[in-house]
Amino acid sequence: MPEPRLTATHWGNYLVGTAPDGGISVRPNGSDPEPSPIGRSLAAARDPGVRIARPAVRRGYLRDRDRSGRGREPFVEVGWDEALDLAAGALRGTIAAHGNRAIYGGSYGWASAGRFHHAQGQLHRFLRLAGGYTDSVDTYSFAAAEVIVPHIIGLNAYYAGKQAPTTAEVAEHCRCLVLFGGAPSRNTQVNPGGIGAHDDRGHLAELSAAGVEIVHVGPLRDDVDAAVGARWLPCRPNADVPVLLALVHAVLAENLQDDDFLARYTVGFDEFARYVRGGDGVPKTPEWAAGLSGVPAAEIRALARKLASGRSLIGLSYAVQRARYGEQPYWAAWALAAALGYIGLPGGGVQMGSGVGKGTTLQRRVPPFRIGTIPQGPNPVPDTVPVSRIAELLERPGEPYRYNGAERVYPEIDLVYWAGGNPFHHHQDLNRLRRAWTRPGTVIVNEHSWTATARHADIVFPVTTTLEREDFAGSSSDHWLTPMHRVFEPYGEARDDHAVLAALAERLGFGAAFTEGRSTAEWVEHVWETTRSDAAAVGVELPAYRDFRTGPPLDLRPLLPERDHDLERFRAAPERHPLRTPSGRIEIYSHTIAEAGDLLGHPAWYPDREWLGDPRAERFPLHLLSNQPATRLHSQHDNGATSRDAKIAGREPLRLHPADAAERGLRDGDLARVFNDRGAFLAGVATSDALLPGVAQIATGAWYDPDDELGLERHGNPNVVTPDIGTSPLAQGPSPNSCLVQVERFDGTPPPVRAFEPPEFGSR
Template identity: 45%
Template sequence: MTLPVVTKNTKIRTAAHWGVYEVTSEPAGGLSIKAASEDLDPSPIGLHMASKALKKVRIARPAIRKSWLENGPGSNPHLRGREPFVEVEWDVALDLLAKEFQRVTTTFGNEAIFGGCYGWASAGRFHHAQSQVHRFLNLIGGYVSHVDSYSLGAGKVILPHVIAGLSPLLNQHTSWDVMAENTELFVTFGGIPVKNAQISQGGPGRHRVLAGMRSMAKAGTRFVNISPVGDNMPVDSEWLAIRPNTDTAMMLAIAYVLHVNALADFDFLRSHCIGYERFADYLTGVTDGITKTPAWASEICGVPAERIEALAREMASHRTMLNISWSLQRAVHGEQPFWMLITLAAMLGQIGLSGGGFGVGYGAMNSVGNDNVRFKFGDFPQGLNPLKTFIPVARIADMLLNPGSQFTYNGKSYIYPDIRLVYWAGGNPFHHHQDLNRLLQAWKKPETIIVNEPYWTPTAKLADIVLPVTTSLERNDIAAASGEDFVVAMKKVEEPFGQSRNDFDIFNALAKRMDIDFSEGLDEEGWLRRLYDVSRENAGAMDIQMPDFDDFWQQGLFDLGQEAKPVIMLDDFRRAPAKHPLSTPSGRIEIFSETIANLGLPDCAGHPTWLEPAEWLGAASRAKQQLHMISDQPVRRLHSQLDASPHSREGKVAGREPIHINSADAAARDIGDGDLVEVFNDRGRLISAAVVSDAIMPGVLRLSTGAWFDMDYDAGIERHGNPNAVTLDVPASSLSQGCSAQTCIVGIRRLELKQATPVLAFEHPEFQK
């Protein structure tokens, strides 16, 4: 069977990271996109996937940087992003690529190749750029890979030492219906940012976070939001404004109150945890001479001591769910708040009870807290990487700048490789990474940088070879995600733009030039059938009967929501810890970890600890006019995706990503609503536009990530409002090497309009015949 072509006026389903949508190909041309009728709280982001504004920034043909094309690999790398591209035919580009791979692997070995690909390119299981490029690189002998994520670098490393791996925890978070029935008090560090919950890697079928929280509020749950910002909760809540990076200190003070007043559940601490006694010595000052009282914490975090004490007592006397935002561990010492939250939940003794315990990311993605059945979906096989060399994902600039130097990760020492070739598909490091001026310097090191990309993003403009790829609307695929409602037949609804090709076709053509079998004799339809059959078989093992492929493709959607069942995280462990042990060395919650303690790390002790970061509002060296800038996820896009769309642009002020500032801080600097401002520190400068808001606490700025990096190289300033022009590129700790973007002190001043150069983020690069 050949997959049917979608005709005009035919309404079909497709999926994106923002949801499931209904697409109609209109008689007059173009596409009409609406949210799926089953979704009662749809995200508007995906409605603009086919906008004309996005077409204007598409890459039409393969393009090669002028110096690289004329003089070969390594030519004038300092001109990346500054000199013209030359458009070439596909055969020319692929022949040059095959030759370059042969040169690098023969001369330097496969350890000189970095496959730097992030996993957010598509919601599809087959046309998943990260899987495609990693499969290709594995088949040619391997590559240097990365581990963890920018979102959860510190959290992902610390959690297995303390309680469980991140994925198992996320898959069993207590469901919203259970909390609505049982949770009396919901205390969240970092809020519940519903804007983040617009997304899911495989496409959210029904957006549930807002409905879940409203059902809790209606049932009488009381919410406390401990955060530097007060507008990150969708229901009525008490806002306790806290200095960024000080949550661990406040949690320690709450723990102190529980301990000294015998409000902790000492039976649970004895039966389900280890190491509490050693932590208690730290809490009471036996080990360091500092008692972690509310008065001590208040001086650090800014929350009144009496409110800290009262909150501790409220938590102990109610069925309490604790939650923490992922943003808190994207900071220097980011492991500590995650570890401390779990310790606090253990002290309350409600882990495994209905509506009690903790969450590490309610509101982070739509799937967290969903009660859907979970099983493994088929995905495009990447194969095995013959090389074991890797870096933590946030250490790209370190790797490129310091080949041969040593780094530590999760208790072991490693060496940074010497990278000559970078292949990027499905990601934008000039969005994700910190201190982009430093990354620009590191970006000069490789001899060849290759990018597969639909749009002229900043990363594409800074490449040597750019290959145009299709979007999800221009190919067939299947969307599915653990914890989400729908399996979706993503049918092709428009022809590829220009000469763009699917990643699969690009790598298959390149592999043939290198005498490698990439496709296993299957085309797009063959792979979709194979992946679907794997999913169907795994579903059948859980008594879920999915239709055969042909019926599924015709129906367009399979709903897993009918299989949903209430979930209580770690209820088995609570009921029988010996029969259902955790995956930690002890099988219990490790409030004190011998494993970590034995590493002897200066920045991560054997129990949760307050460690002062180099940059924060309490630092004695901080100048009076400086503020703490947090860089959260944006409202109108996922990361930097679709920044050129009308929806994203409508959220900008004067064409720049807006920065939110407290009214008192704005008045002290003569900054008015809508004024252009310069944000600066020793790492860089950027231009933004001010939004004055008392939803931001004094001393704090908020500038969302994802504005396409737009550097004025002559003036040395980023002009579009990308916060990573000034963020800190140092490890969260020597344990995790996670990113630390939320540790960032800056200055801000009003900028006259004549001082600001125009934004060119969405302009094409220059081309030369």
Template identity: 50%
Template sequence: MDWVPTTAHWGAYQAASDGNGGVRVRPRADDPAPSPLLGNVPEIARHSTRVQRPAVRRGWLSGGPGPSSRRGKDEFVEVDWDTAFTLVAAQLDRVRHESGNEAIYGGSYGWGSAGRFHHAQSQLHRFLNTIGGYTASRNNYSFGTSQVLLPHVVGSSAAVLGYADSWATVREHTDLIVAFGGLPTKNLSISPGGVTRHTSAAAAADPGMAVASISPLADDVPAGGRWYSIEPGTDVAMQLALAHTLLTEDLHDADFLERCCTGFDVFADYLLGASDGVPKTPEWAAGICGVEASEIRELARRMAAGRTLVTVTWSLQRTRGGEQPVWAGIALAAMLGQIGLPGGGFGHGYGSMADVGDVGPVLWLPTLPQGSNPVRAFIPVARVADMLLNPGAEFDYDGQRLTYPDIRLVHWAGGNPFHHHQDLNRLRRAFARPETVVVHETHWTATARHADVVLPATTSLEREDLGAGRRDTHLTAMHRVLDPVGEARDDFSILAGLAERLGVRQRFTQGRSARGWVEHLYDRWREQLLTQGHDVPDFDTFWAAGELRLPEVPEDPPLKRFRRDPERERLHTPSGRIELFSAEVDSFGYDDCPGHPAWLPQERRGPLHLIANQPPTRLHGQGDVGALSRESKVAGREPITLHPDDAAARGITEGAVVRVFNERGACLAGARLSNRVRPGVVVLPTGAWFDPQPDPERPGQDLCVHGNPNALTEDVGASRLSQGCAGQRSHVDVELFPGPLPEVQVHAPPPLHPA
């Protein structure tokens, strides 16, 4: 058996054909914590839900383009590639000439491939730019709120997100980690582009130092850590109380605040209640967050007694008012005076992704050029349903007043919005509005089922590529292991076929094949590193070796430079300093994001807090048909974890199928009982493939019979500043489902018919 190297978002591994069209996998021998998600790969590769041939929704094929509520419900007709190319090219051409390129939404967002060349989003955007551009999206679902906030506070998002201290540095220098959102090690398998050795996962599982984990979930606490069980959504109240203690007990670093920050006087007045009449004391916070006032004071004193790293998970900014825990965390770290010190200050994303705390260099990687987009219209990425439903409506974003374009054609590749978006019933209504929806997909996901034209795409195992993640230590030669399933093609080949129909093939491909592009990207990258004095082998040598250890690159992070000399190494903020009060943000007049960190209470709209976190058994929705994911199901549904007291009050027992519901929708899930969740909290991970069927309890409405929590989450922006995703938490109730149980249908292909 010939084992070859490859990589995925859950890490580098080796793969080999099993001789029967399938694949076998094994982890790298030197990986200290291989991802369990490898267990999904063999079944994913050849599952019955793979899209085998181009397919067109029957209603669109017979009736032509136009809005349709039949998307997601219709049958599909399989056609040949020539027909598919002709149909899609004709609609792209019609829409851009009748309504302009602004009417095309290049909706690619997602985790389609770890490869640097076969990155579906880059491929699609390059193609659309060759035909005049498209309406684009900005930021991401993962930490999009922080991407907008951080430039106002520390000058750039990269200053925090791109230069986190490695776990080795933290182990050497840090006395205490204060982790708002905890340190959930289940997330540390994952990095965009993969991770060669899971050193972050191994270190975070046993950090070897004191950890204060502030979370409603005990599973977010690493070995030896102390669990502060907090009411969901109240982290800011506790952060402010910690800051109040530092201030009133004279434990803050006044010199750092004077030398490196601006606006502390405004923030201090808020802490003391001078500006609103409410001192942010530990007693005040205890009544909100459920952590005793004495525990808050004791923690603040511990933080001031040594080198402390204040870290905030990305999950906390995926909520209404999500800017506040990030900004308050920075303010808390600034009061300790340790920002810019090794192992101290502020971290964002430890426990959220493998690359945060990894040891690899901050290095430019081979990247496919996308060209220039002449269309100026854009949306914050999580506002896609708003855009489709409300063309011409105005919205706020980062101090601007913008207008949603009128989208007539959606072209999506490499992502699954019916996994990662919120309020999926609303998204279904939004997807009914465009005239044409084109989707490239490997499997018959809900996104494919809501398309008009589905173009079958290959998986990473069926093509060649270059793989590397942020802060990774190696570049991986991703060898092809399997033949494409059915008539599937890679996104480059699909888009080259469309480009040919539209007369721009040469401009899109530049005369190169996919393999030619892989070699070209490597050679361009190698030339740049050679000019910097690094020894990098030629492509053939690299490809034969299977991987390349990335060169060491000297690192001098922006906040460390700034700390050394804040007058010369000014941050890209108006003051050149860390802004604990931002006059610019304040001038926007947003009631949901004032000019300094603030407690913004949220209305409770249900008896139970729902936390829709990342699953331990797959990456988002990827791998839901894999063995590891399917084995985790309860009665074929996604498991929901309840505290035993909440279950008993509702007559729910272990393994029962329950209906989870609120005013937006409902889904079925399988009950798991655990005292490792705070009472009043339920956990339903994301990623179960959306499977809407008629709800027997609500005539005329649907419920997801498989357990996708985004049937329940709220589709609103985190604030008018960022318009970031706010889908991490919601409010629901849970009840026994009386049955009979509907069959989960989404793990089988939809009805398909020959042309």
């Protein structure tokens, strides 16, 4: 038996090889003290039930370019040359008839942790050399924060998130850490570009040992690990803003604010304070917030005093901004932190993305150099759309929409090319997306597995997985670099994304420009040497490629200097280190946002139309939260052992409070139908008192498996019922957590789950 070989994933490093029974053996790399169980699912990487073995073309498209049968018609397997010729002809035809802006270059960057075999980067390089394409901006994860945070503090939201105080600083200086939306440990399993070692439990234990009081405000008690000993304040979903505003009100009412900090480092707090005190006719008192959130007024007052009595840290999960007006929790949190005056001090301020990846455990040693990638070059087409507005993009060509203070127009899309992503996982209102998906003339997909996106394509190119190619992993949010070795030969006729796109580029006349004359192996070494050169420029010496690729994962911490934070420099000398906002200070009131007219110029409460305080709850009385899974990364390896073992009757588990389940006659293990006006899905019932009554919770990522005859999704994909509506005209981010549903027992014979079976194949 050959020795297992090292590879890297977004959820850790593993040694992978062939098991004695001929299957795939997977074990964590020894440098990881808390390996993720998701690694077990790598053993399903060559599952013949889901892998795509040969190029395939939808039969209606192959015959006469018919678009109406996407997702419903059989596929015809064809040779590589025929499939490539079809795709090249479609690209050439779209460009000739409609221009390059009619191409949508869809992708999402989670396909591989590798720096070269990054499907999104490969596709964007190809399309830019082809003359350009309509691109997307922002993410499904963090879009509302990505847009609002630069208006508040002048920093990129992800960059700002990396400036949270270190664990040691919080342990030494912070008296109270309050977490809005928790800090779920499931989210610390994954990190874009990989995680060399998981260590979040040690960080949490350090805070507990230091006696830091941790308060968790949210609807799910177990969104903070029980070992931390956090005090839970159950809060209705999407009612974080009333609590934050009431905390500010309580601070002001008792004159606990830091007036010196507000005067020197912020602008617009007085106008915001007038609103909080009732300038609009509604004082944002703890009693007002209690009626909306369910958090008792006395608890809010006591928490305000605690926060003001000593250095404190306000933590925010990503989830709180994935809802209507999701910009507001982040803005309100920065306003509260400003009122307290701890921003820029060790252990104080705001922690954005609590419990996400390495963001809150990274500390101060991050690579001060760029980790290489394949160069993409400029996009000749200037059009971009918010990533979560793809259904509108396809439905409404030529129509205007608002984004970040400007009016834009949706271009008309004739061809969609997707590589390394699965919109039928991460998009909302999938029935709407499925209808919109019929509008383009051609859909091309690079995929290794028969995901729903591949099933809804016209031309499908089979591509390799991480285990079938050479690469290396690294992240600006981690301090490890890991060689990734080829463990197996490509499955079937699969090729890597670069090879597929190089063949298309050759047909379109720019093959040499795309490959630059390098083989795949030469490209990987070139990307490493680029990394090595950039590191050397800042005094970090990395090994030559041949030494790196034959060695263990490389821990960079001994090589990296500790960094200062922008907000610390700003605090120390605001005139010398102003923020990149119009005022140079923290903008509690933003004239830019106010003048755009889409929102008020300060943090505010905008009642959601889908939450437990809305009349709609009379018809749909449960608030559905669809959070990230603990058993997979998004939808990746849903067919793997870790994910399958957690399912109930082959369906994704739906958690209900015991009282809500009993009211519907449901018990653990039952099959339930979850529905609203947008759609319905089946799920297995699991009861838990860790949920606030009136709340239902299900993880995202079950492979979309629609049953057109029954009019429901069979597998437990919550995005058939979540709303496809922007957070606001400012960010246009996704709002899946603004979702009301009803749940009922599913009686009768359940339909079989078909998600992990190949589609139907036919003849021409």
